[in-house]
Amino acid sequence: xxxxxxxxxxxxxxxxxxxxxxxxxxxxxxxxxxxxxxxxxxxxxxxxxxxxxxxxxxxxxxxxxxxxxxxxxxxxxxxxxxxxxxxxxxxxxxxxxxxxxxxxxxxxxxxxxxxxxxxxxxxxxxxxxxxxxxxxxxxxxxxxxxxxxxxxxxxxxxxxxxxxxxxxxxxxxxxxxxxxxxxxxxxxxxxxxxxxxxxxxxxxxxxxxxxxxxxxxxxxxxxxxxxxxxxxxxxxxxxxxxxxxxxxxxxxxxxxxxxxxxxxxxxxxxxxxxxxxxxxxxxxxxxxxxxxxxxxxxxxxxxxxxxxxxxxxxxxxxxxxxxxxxxxxxxxxxxxxxxxxxxx
Numbered sequence: 001x002x003x004x005x006x007x008x009x010x011x012x013x014x015x016x017x018x019x020x021x022x023x024x025x026x027x028x029x030x031x032x033x034x035x036x037x038x039x040x041x042x043x044x045x046x047x048x049x050x051x052x053x054x055x056x057x058x059x060x061x062x063x064x065x066x067x068x069x070x071x072x073x074x075x076x077x078x079x080x081x082x083x084x085x086x087x088x089x090x091x092x093x094x095x096x097x098x099x100x101x102x103x104x105x106x107x108x109x110x111x112x113x114x115x116x117x118x119x120x121x122x123x124x125x126x127x128x129x130x131x132x133x134x135x136x137x138x139x140x141x142x143x144x145x146x147x148x149x150x151x152x153x154x155x156x157x158x159x160x161x162x163x164x165x166x167x168x169x170x171x172x173x174x175x176x177x178x179x180x181x182x183x184x185x186x187x188x189x190x191x192x193x194x195x196x197x198x199x200x201x202x203x204x205x206x207x208x209x210x211x212x213x214x215x216x217x218x219x220x221x222x223x224x225x226x227x228x229x230x231x232x233x234x235x236x237x238x239x240x241x242x243x244x245x246x247x248x249x250x251x252x253x254x255x256x257x258x259x260x261x262x263x264x265x266x267x268x269x270x271x272x273x274x275x276x277x278x279x280x281x282x283x284x285x286x287x288x289x290x291x292x293x294x295x296x297x298x299x300x301x302x303x304x305x306x307x308x309x310x311x312x313x314x315x316x317x318x319x320x321x322x323x324x325x326x327x328x329x330x331x332x333x334x335x336x337x338x339x340x341x342x343x344x
Contacts, residue, residue: 025096029088036087040080041123044073073124074117081116085109139341146206146312149305150249173227188226191219202250207313207339210246210283213253214238217276220254224261230268232261237277246283247334249309253285255302256329260287281316282330289327303329313338 051069086107092098170192178185198216202208214236221234234257257274264287266272274287307318316332 025092025098028095029091032091033084033088036084037080040120044076044080044124047072047076074121077117077120077124078113081113081120082108084116085113088112142312143206146309149309149312150206169227170223173223177226184226188223191222194219195223199251205250207247207334208250210238210248211243213248213250214243214276216251217253217257220257228266230271231266232272232274234274235276237275238283239278242278242283242333245335247336247339248283248331249306252306252309252331253283255306256285259302260285260327263292264288264290265292266290278333282319282332284328284330286326286328289322289325306331310334 048069051065051072054065089102089105089107089109093102170188174185174188174192177188195216198212198219202212202216221232225232225234253276260272260274264272270290272287272290274285277284277286303318303320310316310318310332313334314332318332319328319330321328321330
């Protein structure tokens with residue numbers, strides 16, 4: 001490998017009389033510049049990753065970032081090539097006393113400088129292509145895993161919404177109000193149909209707009225609150241900006257609210273308090289705790305599924321905090337960039 005690297009320098013160096021000769025001089029410079037170019041590449045990669053990270057933060061101006069990345073590597077590669085040539089020339093003169101060999105060669109030495117720049121850009125192009133291929137394959141694998149997780153989520157949610165117990169309770173409530181309050185019965189029927197339509201249509205998507213999920217939650221809560229009347233209080237304190245710009249896996253918020261209703265006992269005097277709010281990085285669903293004694297041990301399958309789905313989009317974890325009086329789940333805020341990357 002050192003011998004091959006030695007030949008690279010000889011391509012643009014007229015001071016070598018025998019092209020294939022493997023000398024101490026060639027060996028020293030080859031070893032030295034192998035270390036030099038490795039250092040150069042690590043530095044270039046560091047700043048290149050900064051530009052790529054900048055591009056990931058903003059979904060706009062992707063062409064600008066691509067041009068900026070290429071321009072940076074071209075300029076950086078040119079400077080690195082010129083410095084390599086200059087250090088090579090100076091070392092050759094002072095260490096090996098090769099003044100005569102360099103007297104007719106300019107300081108710029110275009111043959112060697114441009115050869116090194118060409119090699120640098122070839123390596124950069126190959127690395128960019130290779131890295132892009134890896135990212136594309138990783139995205140495909142993540143997408144396939146996400147589809148499997150989403151399929152499980154569809155099953156869990158459809159099972160929850162369409163299972164006989166849910167439909168029986170909903171129809172039972174409907175039958176009790178249909179004679180006493182025709183308007184309420186009509187609204188109840190409309191909301192129930194919207195719930196079923198959402199579960200069938202939106203579960204085909206990997207992410208949905210947060211505003212659509214909140215509408216779904218409102219419809220779900222209407223049915224639950226009609227059944228339990230004043231036993232459940234819900235407060236939506238989300239920022240309007242967050243609502244209009246964020247995305248969530250379908251039925252994720254509804255599942256958390258459903259869990260709160262399922263696992264807690266509540267009355268008009270001691271209602272279940274559910275709060276939906278946000279901080280800078282998370283959507284937060286919080287409810288007071290009054291655990292039912294007759295509830296079966298939870299498998300936490302829904303929460304585990306939710307964690308796995310969010311893991312495909314962000315390194316930010318799904319936070320779960322349980323105290324003696326409160327249960328809190330924090331979901332990382334997902335943006336349009338996540339939606340455009342994964343939704344098909």
